[in-house]
Every structure is written in structure tokens, then in C-alpha cells.
Amino acid sequence: MCPLNLVIVGSGIGGVAAAWDAVRFIPDVKVKLIGDEDIYVRHKIRYVAHGLDISLDTSHLESNGVEIIRDRAVKIDRNKRSLQTERSGEIPYDYLILATGAEPSKPKAPGAEFTRGFRRKEDVEYLAREKPQEVAIIGASYVALHAAQTCKDLGLLPYVIVRSRLIRKSLEPELSEELERRLKERGVEFVHGKLQKIEEDGPIVDERKVRADLTISAIGVKPNSELAKDAGLELWWDNVKVDQQGRTSDPRIFAIGDVSNCYDPITKRIDYFGLGTIATIMAYNSINAIKGSKGALRTPRYQKDVFFKDVYVKSIGFTSPEAEKAGFTPKRKEIRGEEEIAYLVYDEPTGRVIGYSALSKGDTGYKDLLVLKAVLRGMKVSEVLEAIQS
């Protein structure tokens, strides 16, 4: 029997995970992993400011026969089942996985061309090399705070431009406020207001000019879905539309990670989270589907970060405002410890836990896993509180 030709486009966390799962789980497979940048751990880019090497060791892939090709894919020919690349010509496939990720979105305000993203290691190398003394960061997401922390680590002054509140989609309102207070104490400046425009020497927020040598846009991402779009694959907004196993509208093509939609196990609806945790789970699901297995693993939105060594921020599933928007009747239970403030969010009619967000001084990893399990299993708030307190 001929080996199965699996071609993966994109060597970010999703592509690398898919390549590794393929050689582990598909018996006779030939994997080509095509990527246009160095292979590294994206969520660790801020450590580049400390001179750390964040490259991902791929020797386990190569020693298991994965061919890593530094190239850019430009076109998919679905009839011929082949991928056109810039330098390596046409590459035939039996199955294709698109793991092309996403790029930072530009603000809609005039002057967006003056902004830079914060997604690639080159973005941190640029900060370290050019040392822009004052840096405006548009957006209040986890990524914006990574950028702010990187600036502080490099001795630069970050101004975070916030339209509503910090990490709005993942934190309860009180936690956003408390997080801002803690980060202010550690030297991050915040400017609240609506971005009007961006000039070469910084943005204008409401009526105020925020002077900056560099403006970073951290307002979200835009999926790299052009290959799929040009090949006529179905999209969901700008993302490649996939089923729960990651299969696109062409059963020979899968899409995983930031380029595709995902499924929220809480609402059981199609959604988009843009997280590495989701990309790795989707990689696993797509390889299982190619192998012929049914079913798919699922995970809710789950994020955990540490800023300035002692500001731990965690979030799972829904906040109460987001839960309300999604049609739940959310209630909260506050959990206060000496070192921690947390909120469990549950749906009142059923008592089912649907979210959690927390701010702490140290790691409370066991609690996150407990809540994660509770959310996935649909456990009741009373059961979760009992488990946490025991």
C-alpha cells in the first residue's frame, strides 16, 4: 500500500502538533510541514526581550520522517489535489491541513499604517533593537499586556489604550479593574478612551494626544484564510469553516487553529477563540479524523498568564456579561482568599458552572484544572465550590 501523503501548511503550534500527532497515530504516513517562518513558541515571544531562545526543537519530527520545508504555499488545486508553493513547486497531497494562523488586525482609524503588530519574534527583536522610549499599545487583550510587559522588561514606557476594560471577554469587571491597578503599580500607564487616529508620533485618544515613538496594534487578529478562500472553501466570517473534527467543505482539506472556527463545548455553537490550546486540540482531532476515527476532543476558552512574576490572570469559559449575551442567566460566586480573587459563573436555572476568572499572586493551577473539568462535565456550582474548598 502507498503511504498517505499529508501536507501541512503553517509551522506554528497547530501545524507542528498536527505533524507530531500524524507520525504518532497514522501508521504509514509521509508528512510535509511547510512554513514560512522559524519554528518557535509564539506565546513566549516576550522572553526574546531577555535574550532567550524560544525555538521549538523539531528533531523528534525529523527523526520520525517529517520533512520540514521552509517555503510559502500560494495556491491549492483541489482537482489535482496539489499545493503550489513559491520555491518547491507543486506538492501533491492525499490530505491537506491548513494551519496558517492569523496576523494582527489593523485599527480602522486613520493612520493604521503607522502601527506594528505584536505576534512574531521579530516584533520583540524590533523593540529590543530600536528601543522606542514611549510605546502606545492599542487594545486591552492578553496580547496587549504581553506587549506592555515586554516594554517594561526593555526599560521602555508602555501606554495601554483601553476602550472598555482589560481583557473584557475573559475577566469579570472587578478583576479588570484590579488588574489595571496592579499593573499601574508596576509602571504600566493606561489611557482610557476612543482611538481617533494614529499619527507618526503616537495616537489621539478622545481629545488627548498620546506621544509615542511606536504604536502597537493589539486589537485582535485576522485569519490567514486567503489560500482557502481562493480555493473556494466555505468560510465562517473570515475564518475557514470547519466541522468539529476540523474538516472544511472539502473533505480532503482540514483547517485548524487561528485560521479556522472552533466549537464551544459550553454553548455547543461555532465560535472563534484564537488560542494555542485550541490549535493543539484541533490538530489532534484532524489527525484522528484522517485516520478514520469519529469524535472530537473539545475545550472551552482557557487562558492563563503571569505578568511581573506575581500577577497571575486566569480565565475559563464565560464571564457573566458574555454569558448573558450568549443567552444564559448568569450568577456569580465570589471566592476570596488572602492571595486570590476569583469568580465562578454559573447558569441560574440549571446551576451549571459555565465560567471562571481569577487574579492571584501565586499559581493556583490545581483549581483551574478542577474548574476546567467542571465546565466540560457540566457540574453544578455547589459541587465545584465543595471541591474547591475541600
Ligand SMILES: Cc1cc2nc3c(=O)[nH]c(=O)nc-3n(C[C@H](O)[C@H](O)[C@H](O)COP(=O)(O)OP(=O)(O)OC[C@H]3O[C@@H](n4cnc5c(N)ncnc54)[C@H](O)[C@@H]3O)c2cc1C
Ligand atoms: C503574545 C502572545 C501570547 C499568547 N499567549 C497565549 C496563551 O497564553 N495561551 C494560548 O493558548 N494562546 C496564546 N496565544 C495565542 C497563540 O499563540 C495562537 O493561538 C497560536 O499561535 C495559534 O497557532 P496556529 O498554529 O493556528 O497559528 P500561528 O501560530 O499563527 O502559525 C501559523 C504559521 O503559518 C505561517 N503561514 C501563514 N501562511 C502561510 C503560507 N501561505 N505558507 C506557509 N506558511 C504560512 C505563519 O507565518 C505562521 O508561522 C498568544 C499569542 C500571542 C501573540
